[in-house]
Amino acid sequence: MPAVSKGDGMRGLAVFISDIRNCKSKEAEIKRINKELANIRSKFKGDKALDGYSKKKYVCKLLFIFLLGHDIDFGHMEAVNLLSSNKYTEKQIGYLFISVLVNSNSELIRLINNAIKNDLASRNPTFMCLALHCIANVGSREMGEAFAADIPRILVAGDSMDSVKQSAALCLLRLYKASPDLVPMGEWTARVVHLLNDQHMGVVTAAVSLITCLCKKNPDDFKTCISLAVSRLSRIVSSASTDLQDYTYYFVPAPWLSVKLLRLLQCYPPPEDAAVKGRLVECLETVLNKAQEPPKSKKVQHSNAKNAILFETISLIIHYDSEPNLLVRACNQLGQFLQHRETNLRYLALESMCTLASSEFSHEAVKTHIDTVINALKTERDVSVRQRAADLLYAMCDRSNAKQIVSEMLRYLETADYAIREEIVLKVAILAEKYAVDYSWYVDTILNLIRIAGDYVSEEVWYRVLQIVTNRDDVQGYAAKTVFEALQAPACHENMVKVGGYILGEFGNLIAGDPRSSPPVQFSLLHSKFHLCSVATRALLLSTYIKFINLFPETKATIQGVLRAGSQLRNADVELQQRAVEYLTLSSVASTDVLATVLEEMPPFPERESSILAKLKRKKGPGAASALDDGRRDASSNDINGGVEPTPSTVSTPSPSADLLGLRAAPPPAAPQAPAGAGNLLVDVSSDGPVAQPGLGPTPEEAFLSELEPPAPESPMALLADPAPAADPGPEDFGSPIPEADELLNKFVCKNNGVLFENQLLQIGVKSEFRQNLGRMYLFYGNKTSVQFQSFTPTVVHPGDLQTHILLAWPSPLAPGLPSWDEMDPGRDPSSALLPESLSAS
């Protein structure tokens, strides 16, 4: 058809469009556009007021330029002006412009809303429809606020024309979707339901769309629509094709309306009224019957429309899930479609069957088609169809066909599109776990997954296999053997190394007897992959190596050699370096027993829901609850760090009246005399300095051996007769340190905070911070009794050459109550002693 606009005009526009099309290059196009923009700008700014026609033309040009992809930053005002024109076409262009180029300028919005308001009130149906359209097109919250109250009125007003009612219904629908709170239910809802009986099919169609949306949040308000919908549907389905005239589409009566009615019915459970239900069932059966009849037309439009209704009917049947007869019929119908010539129908049948598969009534019926589906998976040329087939296999999987389906899916995985691999991996992993009777099959399947699509095997999947192998004794040996063999492949995926590394580290002993998988062989196999792996994998392997040292002492020297290598000890990555250093030291320092305890086999993981399912839900759709295994352990960390955590012990049970800190005990021989009272005392936190604690019994134990006469509880003063030095309970150079002394003290090599000392009466904790050569320590005293300590005075002793600076608030009462160490704030808590000290390097 010619390049001239129909219905006349705007030749200037046509010329402009021609010019653009004739531009030979992008630059030429931009040049032409800029020229036009300049022209339009000048026209808009010009002194002469533009007439409506010209304005319309220029606004249209701007619109065209915008739709080409260029930004437009002016013209809104002129477009808004067009809205107030009385000429329909000018209004139309104005509305089109502002609904395409939405502007959030509040002044403009005000003007636009004004124009809309005028048009809505104009009683001219064409103008009203234009306005309603604009509201629906823009659908912004501001528009909703301005008009949401008016639309329902217009919709149900008796004198509204059909076209206006149609538009109002859909406009309201759009506003409701955007801002449901702005459209409260009211009297109008009953009348909207009544529109289902309208004689104008367009009005009915629009009303059905509206009700379908509204009834989701307000089901009771619209419940009466069910019977109306059923009778309407029934009339359409059983009508001859000549009845509905205009609304018959290629010999199919009112397909859109039928589909919408079927959709509306899916918002509710099956009708309670027996008559209504009977009528509906009859209707559904008619649809199913018609599908078997020869088509009235060869045109694809006819069959599409007919099948659209059929598929929606099947959806409804599936939704009800209560009529076994219908469900089986639906399944059979879909089964026929599975082999249909038309790709679209095969696609839709596969998709629809997925939902059928989960219904108990039809699950078995669906399974009968397994061979067709597998065939589709193998032979369909269209990847979308293949994917539907894979989905259906997943849905129809149960114990009887799990092995077959999993193997088909694995085969499919080998050639699948990269975009869908991860999903298939997750599904196979889920199926393998769910239906595993024999766990060696499960292990094989997962290892196959890694082999075929290693990149797409996410953490959740291989963590899971490790969890399961750890928890099931019967499969551990098999897993070790299989993974060992898998690792021998020349190019094996890094995930395989991770899984293999972990499994051999835990269960390598189960295959160590066989010379082909002896410990040195296992180690060198793993180590041959070491340098090819990422940091995370190498970290895991290092943990495996220390486990090997424990399991296979004969490998100790070799492995230590590896750990000792500069590339490990001075590795740029902190985690690797730390592991190498710590593991090396652990292997040298720890006795065999300790090593064995530290590197004991991992205990079974607690049973929890598989995170794989959660991940699949996240991939597949929004709104799925993320049931991630938050307790899931990092398989590569063996909790070696922080493994031995000594707790300060309450060594003995002194009576409340006993000397708290053994104050009256004889000072240990090596301890120098400490001056009484607070002041220049220092606690040496470093492990190798002699710590002088006069009066401080070397150990709580000792202190309480030399118990003094118990003073009366009413005179707490007696408890604290002497100045008490600060607590360092167990320095090594005292006579007989308590067994825990080492640990108690050594703990503070690594830790800055914690409980330093504790017995029945007192708990002493420390919080320290250090920067370069300066340090600061806070000591906290907790009174474990129920009486207050009066004049509690701690004393601190230090070797001479360390400078100190002590700030104390002593003596002062120490009220009962243990502080919570985590919350201890030196500034806040009055019962704590503050001992900020500066140490200069000695």
Next chain:
Amino acid sequence: MKGRSEEPWPGGSMRFMLLFSRQGKLRLQKWYLATSDKERKKMVRELMQVVLARKPKMCSFLEWRDLKVVYKRYASLYFCCAIEGQDNELITLELIHRYVELLDKYFGSVCELDIIFNFEKAYFILDEFLMGGDVQDTSKKSVLKAIEQADLLQEEDESPRSVLEEMGLA
């Protein structure tokens, strides 16, 4: 298909409709959801690539992002609708066909050029047919009647102009 009870807006909706040529030129874009310009351009680019890569024998539906795309080629133009996951695909296919029929009736054997030079009419016809992504009226007659009425109004509005006047040279 997703279970119906899970959908956010039952009845589903069309998110947008695009018309583009085999060379990737966009001829019409109608958006039924609020998105930024930048996001729209991105979606258009992406989707065009996906659809143009499809082979002739493939089915008319594909999954893209969290939507379903229904598309059909008419001569040199691809008509592409993005619908929500639970919408009825076949009826959307026929919706596209109905739109093409309307264009055809209006322009008389419509071709891409008609849509290029009368883009605003293409939008008007689409707006008569769909509102907010939903079918307004499925009667071909009604829709065409409404459009023709609008044209009549336009002719009434317009007083004849000379070509010179039109070019702003008179």
